[in-house]
Amino acid sequence: MSQHQPFPVFSRLLHWLMAILILAMLFIGIGMVASVTDYHWLVSIHKPLGILILVLAVIRLINRLINPPPALPAEMPAWQRWVAHASHILLYVLMIVLPLIGWAMLSAAGNPVVLYGALHLPAILPHDAMLYALLRQTHTVLALLLFALILAHFAAALLHALIFRDGVFQSMTTGQRR
Amino acid sequence: MPPDKSSPYDLAVLRQGKMLRRLVGIGIIIGASALCFAAVAGWLSPDKVTPASFVNGFQQANGIHPGFRRNHAKGVCIAGSFASNGQGVRLSKSVIFQPGTTPVTGRFALAGGMPMMADGPKAVRSMALSFRPANGEEWRTGMNDIPVFPFPTPTDFYEQMQAAMPDPATGKPDPAKLKAFVDNHPKTAQALKAIGAKPFSSGFADASYNSLDAFRFVNEAGTVTPVRWTMAAVDPFVAQNPEQSAAGDKNYLFDGLAARLKQGPVQWHLIVTIGQADDPTNDATVIWPDDREKVDVGTLTIDHIASEADGNCRDINFDPLVLPNGIEASDDPLLSARSAVYSRSFTRRAGEDKTPSAVQIDNAAKEP
Ligand code: HEM
Numbered sequence: 001m002s003q004h005q006p007f008p009v010f011s012r013l014l015h016w017l018m019a020i021l022i023l024a025m026l027f028i029g030i031g032m033v034a035s036v037t038d039y040h041w042l043v044s045i046h047k048p049l050g051i052l053i054l055v056l057a058v059i060r061l062i063n064r065l066i067n068p069p070p071a072l073p074a075e076m077p078a079w080q081r082w083v084a085h086a087s088h089i090l091l092y093v094l095m096i097v098l099p100l101i102g103w104a105m106l107s108a109a110g111n112p113v114v115l116y117g118a119l120h121l122p123a124i125l126p127h128d129a130m131l132y133a134l135l136r137q138t139h140t141v142l143a144l145l146l147f148a149l150i151l152a153h154f155a156a157a158l159l160h161a162l163i164f165r166d167g168v169f170q171s172m173t174t175g176q177r178r
Numbered sequence: 179m180p181p182d183k184s185s186p187y188d189l190a191v192l193r194q195g196k197m198l199r200r201l202v203g204i205g206i207i208i209g210a211s212a213l214c215f216a217a218v219a220g221w222l223s224p225d226k227v228t229p230a231s232f233v234n235g236f237q238q239a240n241g242i243h244p245g246f247r248r249n250h251a252k253g254v255c256i257a258g259s260f261a262s263n264g265q266g267v268r269l270s271k272s273v274i275f276q277p278g279t280t281p282v283t284g285r286f287a288l289a290g291g292m293p294m295m296a297d298g299p300k301a302v303r304s305m306a307l308s309f310r311p312a313n314g315e316e317w318r319t320g321m322n323d324i325p326v327f328p329f330p331t332p333t334d335f336y337e338q339m340q341a342a343m344p345d346p347a348t349g350k351p352d353p354a355k356l357k358a359f360v361d362n363h364p365k366t367a368q369a370l371k372a373i374g375a376k377p378f379s380s381g382f383a384d385a386s387y388n389s390l391d392a393f394r395f396v397n398e399a400g401t402v403t404p405v406r407w408t409m410a411a412v413d414p415f416v417a418q419n420p421e422q423s424a425a426g427d428k429n430y431l432f433d434g435l436a437a438r439l440k441q442g443p444v445q446w447h448l449i450v451t452i453g454q455a456d457d458p459t460n461d462a463t464v465i466w467p468d469d470r471e472k473v474d475v476g477t478l479t480i481d482h483i484a485s486e487a488d489g490n491c492r493d494i495n496f497d498p499l500v501l502p503n504g505i506e507a508s509d510d511p512l513l514s515a516r517s518a519v520y521s522r523s524f525t526r527r528a529g530e531d532k533t534p535s536a537v538q539i540d541n542a543a544k545e546p
């Protein structure tokens with residue numbers, strides 16, 4: 001297991017930057033819709049930050065194709081490797097689809113997608129109230145799914161760090177091969 | 179049997195007490211993270227007043243009318259344009275205030291959550307507008323024809339809404355509760371006096387509509403000016419006459435508007451009032467002194483009217499914080515609340531089946 005390779009530095013950087021941004025985003029999102037007083041300033045952060053996450057997610061996907069991640073330890077049971085791969089694919093899908101739905105739902109609502117000042121994005125769907133309602137619901141469901149998935153991912157990382165001690169955790173942190 | 183050193187993935191490792199404690203530790207960390215999320219979501223504080231509580235309150239007071247706004251439910255769509263005279267440029271860098279014309283769509287409505295209510299002498303009339311300049315920005319504003327708003331904060335609004343809930347026994351609000359609320363809220367009492375002192379107009383066309391909330395205009399140099407605005411009617415004001423509502427037409431205000439539009443376009447001047455340093459921007463119950471500078475920045479012309487339908491004003495959320503570059507929110511706490519509550523109201527009604535609105539405009543007759 002000491003052969004386990006670390007992730008490239010750029011990949012690690014993207015991973016931790018996005019981890020912070022996405023977690024912040026989930027808390028901002030779930031907090032703003034429950035607040036009368038803080039709604040406006042939070043939603044004003046939520047939109048540009050969400051689009052930033054979309055851009056970073058695309059960069060990250062391209063980076064993954066150029067710099068493939070190290071293989072998981074061969075000793076890991078096959079089912080665990082399968083779960084790991086499937087959950088990583090789902091994380092990528094949600095990182096890209098969730099902000100796209102945010103953008104699409106505002107388009108369907110007929111609302112301008114203002115990022116900052118005069119900077120705004122074009123509509124990517126026609127104005128359609130029913131479609132908005134559907135996408136708005138989907139945004140909530142997928143956001144909750146993403147949070148659940150992140151918790152599971154975090155739990156698995158801690159299992160690798162503290163119980164399996166197989167170097168997988170370090171491959172995304174210090175990069176030290178143990 | 180000692181755990182097999184070569185496979186760290188064997189559950190047998192948990193037989194070591196140290197490993198079991200670590201597993202419990204991981205469980206605690208994950209559980210605590212989930213708990214934080216639930217706390218921020220408000221799931222642990224069911225009594226918290228959220229945007230949904232406001233919308234539920236409207237529904238409780240008025241009943242649920244699927245597809246309709248939870249407040250200002252009865253309305254009609256309008257369209258026209260705004261001709262800027264350029265006087266606003268020194269106050270705001272928004273393209274809307276450059277000399278020229280901006281297309282506008284909007285909605286006239288009556289305050290209240292009953293879409294089929296009869297027009298009445300005491301119904302607050304409202305004008306909501308969406309300015310759509312060519313650069314893709316948008317300015318939405320919802321204005322009422324009263325001089326001040328009765329509540330300084332969203333909390334006061336919510337408490338009044340609860341005090342005004344119909345008593346299940348009588349089907350009417352309990353006057354004692356309403357009185358107790360006003361007695362305990364001197365700002366509301368004062369605002370209601372100002373509202374009561376002003377006669378209502380005979381129609382939508384001769385009414386003037388106020389932003390009530392304060393905003394900030396920001397010009398090219400970055401100078402910030404606190405402002406409020408009014409759409410001041412060009413049609414001469416005619417006070418409401420009691421016979422109008424007594425005549426039995428449940429839609430007399432809307433029908434009057436449609437009839438007025440058949441005679442020609444209706445106009446308003448957009449008058450911006452400039453606040454001074456000590457004028458409150460965070461309290462819509464207080465009128466700014468009369469002598470404040472007022473700037474006429476352009477003319478709104480309304481020349482189209484249509485019943486609410488798919489994709490028109492019915493499906494727009496006139497969120498007062500949809501603002502172009504050059505107009506910003508003030509510190510008025512009502513603004514964020516309006517934005518949050520309108521969004522929740524919009525989300526609910528957008529997903530519901532729609533039925534025809536009370537106001538039906540016969541547009542065939544309008545074609546030349
Ligand atoms: C990784 C990206 C994103 C995450 C994790 C995220 C998360 C969330 C969450 C948790 C909520 C609250 C859902 C609820 O409880 O109903 C929410 C609501 C919302 N999100 Fe996002 N979001 C993301 C991207 C975006 C983007 C890119 C936009 C738009 C450009 C956007 C616009 C909104 C809006 C408008 C709301 C609801 C506001 C309302 O209902 O009043 N989101 N988001």
Ligand code: HEM
Nearest residue numbers: 247249250285287304306320321322390496515520523524
């Ligand atoms: C905290 C205080 C307030 C609450 C909770 C509230 C609530 C609401 C709700 C739920 C709607 C329906 C939104 C929709 O479904 O599209 C609405 C519409 C409206 N409100 Fe308020 N409101 C408040 C304060 C104000 C103030 C200060 C004004 C000032 C002028 C105002 C003017 C309007 C107008 C003009 C509309 C109708 C917009 C349209 O025709 O679509 N409201 N309000």
